[in-house]
Amino acid sequence: MLKSNGFRAALAASAFLIGATTLGHAQEFSKQNYNYSEFAKNAFSEAVVVTGPAKFIYLAGIGSEDPNDGSVRHADNFLEQCRFAWSKVKSALEANGATLADIVKATSYVTDIRYRQEMRDCRTETFEGIPLPPHTFLHINSLARPGMMFEVDVVAAVAADQ
Template sequence: MSSITRAVSPHVSEPADGLWSNCLVVGGVAYLSGMTARDRQMKAVEGLDEYEQSRIIFTKLQNLVEAAGGRASDIVKLTIFVTDISRRELVWKARQEFFSGNFPACSLVQVAALAEPSIKVEIEGIAHIGAGAG
């Protein structure tokens, strides 16, 4: 039986104890919680569009996968939540800056709201550590 380990990056703020884990690894698979554009104090970054928020989020996901021993190309599945699907191209533009070759399988879902009004994008993922292109 595989044990559960928590991967922590010095570049991604961890939530307070008892809320959630940003990245859990089981049997070489990393499960990445929904990330948003928050600063080191876990406050939402104000005034950013979907592209800018997505870049921050993809960087966090990359940092967490690296903390788990992998790289961005190990990410095989993304679920992207947006508050305005008409602005999805801005999210896709940011995604293209982080991935190439086999892009992760992906779902894009519009939601009525996220954790705070200024948060327009939330992204979660799954990575198979060591499976991506080098």
């Protein structure tokens, strides 16, 4: 019986310490961008580490669809489709308490690999002054709507109280 009570007391003390440790860290939130390769610097972050309680925002693929009727804007103009898609991403993040700087992962889809440099220029312009998030670039056959040349999906993280 004494062993059982001692075990319960130790278990309770452990639970208290774990809870106190968890509560002590509950208010801390950080997002750090890292690069390990020279070629990735100024192109994308190779890793983002989020610690502490966070709210994650997952955006579906966003392209140049008109928000009202779904028609493709900027037909045959890759750079403008890219800019328009990123402006929609920015708006969606802001509606959820986040900014472009809070993106922890982005995946871009293009229908023509020859637009790689324009896509890179568009990203550089979009993220001017903030770290570029980790990024995956995919060349695919087609997107959701005929005429779409670019689409991006992102995951963002902010402190849980935002």
